[in-house]
Amino acid sequence: MRARLSDIAQQAEVSEATVSRVLNDRPGVAPETRQAVLTALDVLGYERPARLRKRSAGLVGLVVPELENPIFPAFAQVIESTLAQSGFTPVLCTQTAGGVTEDEYVEMLLDRQVSGIVFVSGLHADTAANHDRYRALIGRPLPIVMINGYAPGIAAPFVSCDDREAAELAVAHLVALGHRRIGLITGPDRFVPVQRKVAGWRAAMTRLSGLPAAELDSLAELTLFGVEGGEAAAGRLLERGVTGLVCGSDLMALGAIRAARQRGLSVPADLSVVGYDDSPLMAFTEPPLTTMRQPVAAMAVAAVRALVDEINGHAAPHSEYSFRPELVVRGSTAVAGATAGADRPGRQQPAPPAVVVPA
Amino acid sequence: MRARLSDIAQQAEVSEATVSRVLNDRPGVAPETRQAVLTALDVLGYERPARLRKRSAGLVGLVVPELENPIFPAFAQVIESTLAQSGFTPVLCTQTAGGVTEDEYVEMLLDRQVSGIVFVSGLHADTAANHDRYRALIGRPLPIVMINGYAPGIAAPFVSCDDREAAELAVAHLVALGHRRIGLITGPDRFVPVQRKVAGWRAAMTRLSGLPAAELDSLAELTLFGVEGGEAAAGRLLERGVTGLVCGSDLMALGAIRAARQRGLSVPADLSVVGYDDSPLMAFTEPPLTTMRQPVAAMAVAAVRALVDEINGHAAPHSEYSFRPELVVRGSTAVAGATAGADRPGRQQPAPPAVVVPA
DNA sequence: GGGAATCCTGAAAGTTCTTGCCAACCGGCG
């Protein structure tokens, strides 16, 4: 049996009339009385009308694919604090293997009446996915913003790091160190950022490495994201004689370093590795990872600003904001052909400060 | 003016009686008619009662303090997938500096009618916080489970890693390597896990190190969580001649290693460092970090199982489930007095497999 | 200290919603 007004009135020691006033958010009730009624409401498990729920507006969904790659917690953290500064309450939704899918999360967020949704590396980055889901959201209308990925025909702001440029800069860095056989390790081909990195790598290799185009195909390994994928792919590429590797994520780069070590090779003396993301802790790895930094904070601020503008009715430009990656030179890249242990006696001494080379 | 039953009946082209039947979820209404009424409800913006909202049940809040320390994403990921397997939809809430507080998140979760809440390292671990908030939740009643922290007088299941044991094992490991002046670096004193680590460290030091009790006080540094806190504290302890350090988190351990390097010391030759958590990527750090592993998966499963039991009305024991930490020996600890570069020529070769020493 | 204005509250009157009953309608089936 559901609680009735009379029950609540009894619990709060007021009259039914007062309870009714509180429930309908009408004036003429003292704040303490109002609070007492609300408390009684909760005690008896009475369902509050929506208007009494604080900030039911101001909720923003944040959908990220996973938390294992530290770049995603990093994005989540920055976006959340930026949203909070704008007065919105973030609701973080992360997919898990065999768990809740992006669509299910979106449905839940719609039920919860969110004001907008930020997608980080979601299905919008997957060319094999149907993007009608996003058009449906925009049509409701519900403001959405996409980070790292692009799909044509979706009238929403896109915020991306320039993957193509990142791959080109990584290749250029390795070429400048004397490398020529430079492999690429990244994720499955259906993802937009992967395609862009492949394009950038291929363009830079064609321009700078002097390798014949036919040979390039054998130096690109598209594998699973994560340490293990990088490890497996690096193993295959090392057999093809690469001395430099451009990786699509820092985790893949760590996997590649592990693969090299397992073959008795030293990084960076025998193999130079460039990561991608500059996710947290990469300065503490062995060796400290040279990587392409995504400007996470700037991207988060841009995404939140665009979303807030849309929420407030000021349509943001529905184009792609492209952010420049920075090359962060640490210890995983070195001049090609340097011998292990010669002038690099391990990294026992204080690590040299990272050199940041803006694009 | 709010929509009335008669308006909805008109919109759906049915009678008021039918609308009333649908609203109260009573039998005797054809599925198509029911759907038509629900549609009319949404068209007119009538607020549906909770029971008609899709999957409003099955939502579980997951409150974590931050995402910067990788142990928290790790917990979140495992708990989320465990919850998903039990048919619950996790809602992850992370606090951010200057952003949403734990209480605000809890209030939002209550509004969203969650079935339960999991707190990871929340205010329940803070002895300076008022724990009435948790008693109020339990009184609603709402099932809650706490991870890593304990507060007496809260009738909820607690799931913790045995901090005291972890600190003792870490000290024992360092003592076995010949260290005697072993410092402790951990967070502010008001947190339960900190107090327990201090107690464990003190007990083990008294038993094993031979140092006078009076001297111990100067070897414990309570500082801020995070890399910078560890760095600062390690600097102070190095001046007091420690050769081994037990740290309250992996991030602090990384900070401690950085502090040692900045003073020209080598880890582990001049200073051995033990972390805590075995958060992801710690096998890739320089040097690979010796650390006390929290059994994250086991703890998550236990916490979720307890919560699901409570949600289903089978009260779980309201005591503390204490999980044993494991010592994971990697490269940041070595025999005391070993000279830099002598028998440890850097870690250029494949890292030896980590040795896991269960408690 | 008194009086008036204001705010808050409860009783009662008024409105909306729920429920039970029954008849009407519809389609399937013997």
Added chain:
DNA sequence: CGCCGGTTGGCAAGAACTTTCAGGATTCCC
């Protein structure tokens, strides 16, 4: 064709909720 089960509308009684109105408390001003 007529029976039958399921569905729906009409109606009315009554329950639940809202609003009105007047009384009581508080405060402020003189």
